[in-house]
Amino acid sequence: MRATLRRPPAEELVLYSKDPKTKIATITLNRPDALNAPTIAARLRFAELVHRANIDDDVKVLVIRGEGKHLGSGADLEEQDGMLNPQPGTSLLHEFKIPEDGSVKYPPAGSYRFLGSITNLYADDSFGCRSLQNFKKISILECKGYNYGWHFYLAGDADIVVSSDDALFGHAAFRYVGWGPRMWTWCEMMGVRKFMEMVFTGRPFTAQQMYDSNFINSVVPREKLEEETMKYALSCSMTRPNDTVVAQKTFFEIYKQYRGEYMGSLLTGFLEGLKPIMTDDAGGMDQGLGDDVMEKGLANSVKDNDLRFPPDWRLSFGGRAKP
Numbered sequence: 001m002r003a004t005l006r007r008p009p010a011e012e013l014v015l016y017s018k019d020p021k022t023k024i025a026t027i028t029l030n031r032p033d034a035l036n037a038p039t040i041a042a043r044l045r046f047a048e049l050v051h052r053a054n055i056d057d058d059v060k061v062l063v064i065r066g067e068g069k070h071l072g073s074g075a076d077l078e079e080q081d082g083m084l085n086p087q088p089g090t091s092l093l094h095e096f097k098i099p100e101d102g103s104v105k106y107p108p109a110g111s112y113r114f115l116g117s118i119t120n121l122y123a124d125d126s127f128g129c130r131s132l133q134n135f136k137k138i139s140i141l142e143c144k145g146y147n148y149g150w151h152f153y154l155a156g157d158a159d160i161v162v163s164s165d166d167a168l169f170g171h172a173a174f175r176y177v178g179w180g181p182r183m184w185t186w187c188e189m190m191g192v193r194k195f196m197e198m199v200f201t202g203r204p205f206t207a208q209q210m211y212d213s214n215f216i217n218s219v220v221p222r223e224k225l226e227e228e229t230m231k232y233a234l235s236c237s238m239t240r241p242n243d244t245v246v247a248q249k250t251f252f253e254i255y256k257q258y259r260g261e262y263m264g265s266l267l268t269g270f271l272e273g274l275k276p277i278m279t280d281d282a283g284g285m286d287q288g289l290g291d292d293v294m295e296k297g298l299a300n301s302v303k304d305n306d307l308r309f310p311p312d313w314r315l316s317f318g319g320r321a322k323p
Contacts, residue, residue, distance in 0.1 A: 007076075010041035016049045023060035025053045025239050029151075032068025037076040038093055038150060038227035042127035052129040058243055061237045062135065062220045063229060064154060065142040074149020075173065077302075083118060092118055095127075116273030123265035130265055132157035133256070136249040142229045143167045143207070144222060148315070149180070156185040159249075160232055161216040164225045168204040169215070172302055172315055175202035178278070179271045184264020188256075189215050203313035215244055 007013075008031075018025035027049055029036040038046065053059045066072050070097045082090050088184035093106050094097070095118055107113035121127040130140050132154065141158035147169045155161050155169060171180040175182060179199070180186075187195050190213040207219045220228045240248070306319045314320045 002031065003315075007039050008043075010039065010045040011044040013039060013044045014049065016052075018053075018056070018236040019048045020058040022234065023058060023242075024063060024067065024233050025056070025059045025061070027053075029064070029066040029072055032070075032237075033064070035070050035146060036066045036068065036072035036151070037074060038072070038128075039076050043075075043150070044097065045128075046126035047126050047131045050135055051126070055315050056139060057242060059137055060141060060242050061138045061233050063140045063142065063233050064146070064158065065229070066151075070145030071141070071143050071147045071154075071167075072151035072293040073146040074151060078323070083115065086113055090114075093240060095121065105204075108274070112273065115276060116270070119181065119265075119272035122269045122272070123262060123276060129153055130157060132159075133261060136246045136253075137242070138245060138249070139227060140232050140236070142225060143169070143216070144225055145317075146170060147208070148204070152180070153182045155215070156211050157180045158191050159252075160236070162218045162220070162225065162229045162232055163207040163210070163216045165207050165219050166222055167207040167210075168315070169207070169210050170198055170202075170204035170315065172202075177272065177275055179268055179270065181265065181268050185270045187264075188259055188261070189213075201313060203309070204315055211296055222270070 013029070013031045015028040015030050016025065017028075027046065029038065029042075029046075031037060031042070050062070053062045083092060088109060090109050091100060091106040092114070098104050107117060122129045125126060125131045129150070130174055138160070139158045140160045140162065141154050143155060143161060143163040144167050145164075147167055149161075149171050152169055152171050165300050173180045183195075183199075185197045186198075190198070190210070192203075194213045196211075197203075205213070207216065210216045211219050218232070239245075253307070260271055303316065303319075306316055307322065312323065314322075
């Protein structure tokens with residue numbers, strides 16, 4: 001039987017503080033023992049905190065960072081089991097903040113709505129997957145180590161991205177599903193050619209490669225990361241009053257919507273909802289997310305499959321160090 005990680009309350013996993021003097025608020029992802037993987041409850045709390053900072057006149061700049069060695073490796077894989085390998089009677093109402101008290105019936109496994117209802121949440125900022133898109137203050141993301149999955153969403157959506165030179169960026173879903181919720185945004189930020197390479201190979205990109213793709217603003221040694229982040233945050237906090245910042249952000253939001261950001265969220269949510277009808281090729285060369293994978297556990301299967309790729313294209317630091 002696989003070990004089950006303890007899931008502390010969301011208030012312990014996502015911390016919030018603010019300094020009214022500088023007008024800088026900080027969200028800290030605080031689950032380093034699980035590579036800062038957000039639980040469903042933690043992701044919902046993240047959305048609530050972004051919403052709070054958006055309204056708060058004591059906040060002009062929001063810094064998002066991770067405790068420990070990594071920003072984060074993506075969603076809690078154990079919590080994904082019910083969604084990716086549903087059993088008869090499986091309900092995902094908890095994703096929608098709806099209690100499992102029998103008053104609401106969730107669509108059955110095997111229907112499009114079973115998974116499609118969830119993937120549509122990727123276009124809803126109140127559920128934590130594109131919350132920074134509607135944030136009308138300045139957001140700064142501090143990246144280090146792994147920046148995968150949900151944490152890669154944040155990197156695409158933040159206004160300014162500061163990274164340590166040892167960081168890796170990408171999404172494991174490109175190898176196991178074929179797409180991810182923020183694909184339209186990543187195309188816009190990285191450029192189509194480079195992003196297609198990431199999707200088709202499934203490989204992570206280094207911080208320098210992301211800088212060269214115009215995805216991040218600054219790359220510094222790990223020991224200089226917090227200092228560099230604060231330099232950006234303090235400079236942004238002193239430039240213009242909040243009214244001006246909100247007007248600036250509104251301009252950029254209009255530009256992003258002209259470029260189709262929200263439409264892209266809907267399209268990639270629709271693509272993810274089609275996953276159950278995708279079939280694996282014969283021969284066992286492809287790694288999907290079928291029953292054979294789930295018998296070993298999603299995390300173990302991802303780890304084993306990683307070793308099939310060239311060392312410098314592997315997702316894990318441990319795997320990249322092996323021949």
